[in-house]
Amino acid sequence: MNARQHELRLTVELRQVYEAVQSIIHAVLFHRTLAKFAYQGEKNFSLGSIGIKEVECDHIDLTYARLNSPELSMCVDEDVRQFTHEVEEASYSGSAPRRTPSVGSPTDSAVPLLRAQIGLDFYQKTRRPSTAFGLGMFFGSNQDDTNGMWEQWKLILDVFRVDSFDELQKMKHSVADSIGDIVLNVCEQFNQPVYTPTMPSASEVSNVFDTRFSDCQPYLFKITRQAVPNITLRPNFTQVNFQRLKDVLQI
Amino acid sequence: MSDEQHDQFCKYMRIFSGRLVQSLVQSRQGDFAEQVCVPVSQNKLGSDWFNMRIDEIGEIAAHLKAHVKSYPPFSKLTVEFVLYTAEGKFLPLEAWILRVEENEIDDRINLDSQYHSLSVLLRSVNVAARMTPMHRLYVKKQNSDSFIVMYRLYTTDGISDMGPNARSRQLARLPSIFGTVYLDLIYRTSMHFDEAEKEEEEQNENFPGKPTLKDCEPVLPHKVKSEPELSKKLATSPSSPECSSLGETPRFGMGTSLKNEQEKKKSMDEIDLQTISDFPFRALLQSAYATKSAENLAESPFSPESHQNSAAAAEISAIPEENEEEEKENGGNRLQKSEDSFIELCGFGTSSSNIELGELINSLKIAPDIQTHTISKEQLENELAAFQKQQDDFKDFVEKINKIEDF
Numbered sequence: 001m002n003a004r005q006h007e008l009r010l011t012v013e014l015r016q017v018y019e020a021v022q023s024i025i026h027a028v029l030f031h032r033t034l035a036k037f038a039y040q041g042e043k044n045f046s047l048g049s050i051g052i053k054e055v056e057c058d059h060i061d062l063t064y065a066r067l068n069s070p071e072l073s074m075c076v077d078e079d080v081r082q083f084t085h086e087v088e089e090a091s092y093s094g095s096a097p098r099r100t101p102s103v104g105s106p107t108d109s110a111v112p113l114l115r116a117q118i119g120l121d122f123y124q125k126t127r128r129p130s131t132a133f134g135l136g137m138f139f140g141s142n143q144d145d146t147n148g149m150w151e152q153w154k155l156i157l158d159v160f161r162v163d164s165f166d167e168l169q170k171m172k173h174s175v176a177d178s179i180g181d182i183v184l185n186v187c188e189q190f191n192q193p194v195y196t197p198t199m200p201s202a203s204e205v206s207n208v209f210d211t212r213f214s215d216c217q218p219y220l221f222k223i224t225r226q227a228v229p230n231i232t233l234r235p236n237f238t239q240v241n242f243q244r245l246k247d248v249l250q251i
Numbered sequence: 252m253s254d255e256q257h258d259q260f261c262k263y264m265r266i267f268s269g270r271l272v273q274s275l276v277q278s279r280q281g282d283f284a285e286q287v288c289v290p291v292s293q294n295k296l297g298s299d300w301f302n303m304r305i306d307e308i309g310e311i312a313a314h315l316k317a318h319v320k321s322y323p324p325f326s327k328l329t330v331e332f333v334l335y336t337a338e339g340k341f342l343p344l345e346a347w348i349l350r351v352e353e354n355e356i357d358d359r360i361n362l363d364s365q366y367h368s369l370s371v372l373l374r375s376v377n378v379a380a381r382m383t384p385m386h387r388l389y390v391k392k393q394n395s396d397s398f399i400v401m402y403r404l405y406t407t408d409g410i411s412d413m414g415p416n417a418r419s420r421q422l423a424r425l426p427s428i429f430g431t432v433y434l435d436l437i438y439r440t441s442m443h444f445d446e447a448e449k450e451e452e453e454q455n456e457n458f459p460g461k462p463t464l465k466d467c468e469p470v471l472p473h474k475v476k477s478e479p480e481l482s483k484k485l486a487t488s489p490s491s492p493e494c495s496s497l498g499e500t501p502r503f504g505m506g507t508s509l510k511n512e513q514e515k516k517k518s519m520d521e522i523d524l525q526t527i528s529d530f531p532f533r534a535l536l537q538s539a540y541a542t543k544s545a546e547n548l549a550e551s552p553f554s555p556e557s558h559q560n561s562a563a564a565a566e567i568s569a570i571p572e573e574n575e576e577e578e579k580e581n582g583g584n585r586l587q588k589s590e591d592s593f594i595e596l597c598g599f600g601t602s603s604s605n606i607e608l609g610e611l612i613n614s615l616k617i618a619p620d621i622q623t624h625t626i627s628k629e630q631l632e633n634e635l636a637a638f639q640k641q642q643d644d645f646k647d648f649v650e651k652i653n654k655i656e657d658f
Contacts, residue, residue: 036291038291049289049302065284065378193426215290
C-alpha cells in the first residue's frame with residue numbers, strides 16, 4: 001500500500017521545539033481521533049463525544065486546541081519530551097554535525113544548530129498469509145505492523161539558537177505565524193476526499209484503532225523520532241538481495 | 252437518492268451551520284475552552300451533533316435565528332468578524348463562507364460518510380479558528396477600553412474587503428451524492444484602518460441586502476452591557492449624527508485668568524469694606540458716624556421712614572439719612588473721614604448715593620414689617636426716579652466688574 005505522505009517544515013528556536021511539535025502533532029491527531037466506540041453486536045456501533053482543550057504556549061505567541069484526553073496527551077507528551085531532550089543534548093554536546101543552513105536565518109544573530117525530524121505515522125495491522133514454499137517463517141514473515149501504513153506526517157525542524165531577548169520575542173511571533181500557516185494547511189488536507197480505513201467490526205477494531213484509551217479512539221499511530229539525522233550508508237550485497245527476496249515473497 | 256435522504260442532508264447542513272457559528276464565535280470570546288470527552292452513555296441523542304461537545308450559547312443562537320433565514324444548501328452562510336475600536340472604527344478581519352454546490356455530485360459518498368466528514372470538518376474549524384492572525388493578535392487582548400471583536404451573519408453575496416495581502420483558503424471540499432460542501436476562509440494580514448471604512452461603504456452600496464456594521468453583534472455581549480457608554484456607541488452607526496455627538500471630545504471649561512496686582516488690590520479693598528462692616532463692635536462705628544455727619548452717609552434704597560415704625564429698623568434708623576440734594580452735590584467717590592473715627596472708609600464704587608455697602612447689606616437683612624409698612628404712590632415714584640438716576644452709575648459699576656473678570 002502506498003502511504004500518503006506529508007512533509008512540514010518549520011524554523012524554531014531551541015526553546016520552542018517542545019511547544020511547536022506539540023501544537024502540530026495534536027492538530028493532526030485531533031483529526032484522526034474518534035470518540036470512544038460502543039459496539040452493539042459485531043457490526044453496529046455508536047460513538048460518544050469528544051471535547052477540546054485550549055493550551056497556551058509560553059515560548060510561542062500561540063494558543064492551540066487539542067483533544068481533551070489526558071491519557072492521549074500523556075502518551076504524546078512522552079515521545080515529544082524525549083525528542084526535545086534529544087535535540088537539546090545534540091545541540092549542547094555538539095555531536096550533531098554543523099551544517100550550512102538551507103533556510104535563511106530567522107534573526108540577524110541566530111546560530112544554526114541542527115535539523116531534526118519527528119514523524120507521525122498512521123497504520124493498520126494487516127495479516128499476511130504464510131509465504132510460498134514455507135519460507136515465510138524462515139525469513140521472519142511475522143506480522144509487520146507498519147506494513148499497513150496509510151498516512152505519514154513528517155515534521156522537519158530547523159533549529160536555531162538566539163541569545164538576545166529581543167530576538168527571542170521576534171521569533172515568538174514569527175514561529176506563531178508559521179505554525180498557523182502549517183496548521184491551516186493541515187486542515188485543508190484533512191477535508192479533502194482522501195482514503196481512511198473502513199470502519200472495522202468489533203473483532204477487528206484493534207487492527208485499525210488504538211483502544212488503549214478510555215475516553216477516545218485514535219487510529220493506530222506511531223511517533224518516530226530522529227533528533228540527529230543519521231548518515232545513510234549504502235547497503236552491501238547481502239542486504240540488497242535479502243531485501244529483494246523479502247519483497248518478492250510478500251507479493 | 253430519495254427525498255427523505257435529501258431532507259436529512261439539509262437537516263445536517265442546518266445543524267452544522269449552527270455548530271459552525273457557535274464554534275467560531277466562542278473561539279473569539281477569549282476564554283480558554285475546555286470540554287471533556289464523554290462516552291456513549293452520556294451522549295444523549297441530539298445533544299452532541301457530529302460527536303463533538305460544543306456549548307450552545309443562547310445569545311449566539313438568537314442572533315443566528317434573527318439574521319439567518321436560509322441555510323446551505325439553499326443559500327450560502329457567511330460569518331464575518333470585525334474589529335471595533337474605542338475610537339469608533341471598524342476593521343473587517345475574517346470571513347468564513349459555508350456553501351454547497353449541488354451540481355457537483357459524487358455518487359460514491361453516502362449520507363453516513365458525509366456525516367462523518369462533517370464531524371471532521373467541525374474539528375478542523377475549532378483548530379483553524381485559533382490559528383488565524385486575528386486570534387493571535389486580538390482575541391485574548393480585547394476589552395471595552397481599547398477594542399472588541401464583533402461578528403455578523405448574512406446569506407447574501409459579497410464579503411468585506413480584507414485589505415491588501417488578504418489570504419484565502421479553501422478549508423474544505425467534501426463531495427457527496429447531494430452536492431459538494433465548501434468552507435472558505437478569507438482573512439486579513441495587513442491591519443490598517445485607512446482603506447477599510449471607505450471600502451465598506453462602497454461594498455454596502457453594491458450589496459444592499461448585506462447587513463451594515465451596526466448590525467454586528469459583539470462576541471462578548473455581557474461585557475459590553477456593563478459598559479453603558481460603549482453599548483450606546485454600538486447601538487448607532489458610526490455615520491449617524493448620534494454617534495458623532497458621542498464622538499465629540501469633552502469640552503474643558505477654562506478657569507478665570509489671574510488678575511493683575513492692581514485689580515487684585517482693588518478687589519481686596521472692596522472685600523475689606525464688606526468685612527469691616529461685619530466686624531465686631533460695628534455699632535460703635537455706626538454711632539460714631541451718626542454723631543459726626545449725617546450728610547456723609549448715602550441714602551439707603553429703602554426709605555428710612557418705613558423702618559422707623561419697626562423694632563428691627565431701630566438700629567437702621569439710627570443711621571442718619573442723607574438728603575438727595577446732598578447726594579447730588581457730592582457725587583462720585585467720596586472719602587469719608589471722621590475726625591473721631593480711626594478707620595478711613597472709602598465710598599463703594601462710583602455711586603453718588605454714598606451708600607455704605609455694609610449698611611446696605613444690614614438694611615437688606617432687616618426686612619420691614621409688611622403690616623406696618625405703607626408705601627404711598629408718591630414714595631414709589633420718588634424711589635423709581637432715584638433708581639433711574641443711579642442706573643448709569645450702576646452700569647458703569649457693572650462694566651468695571653466685567654473688565655476685572657476678563658483679566
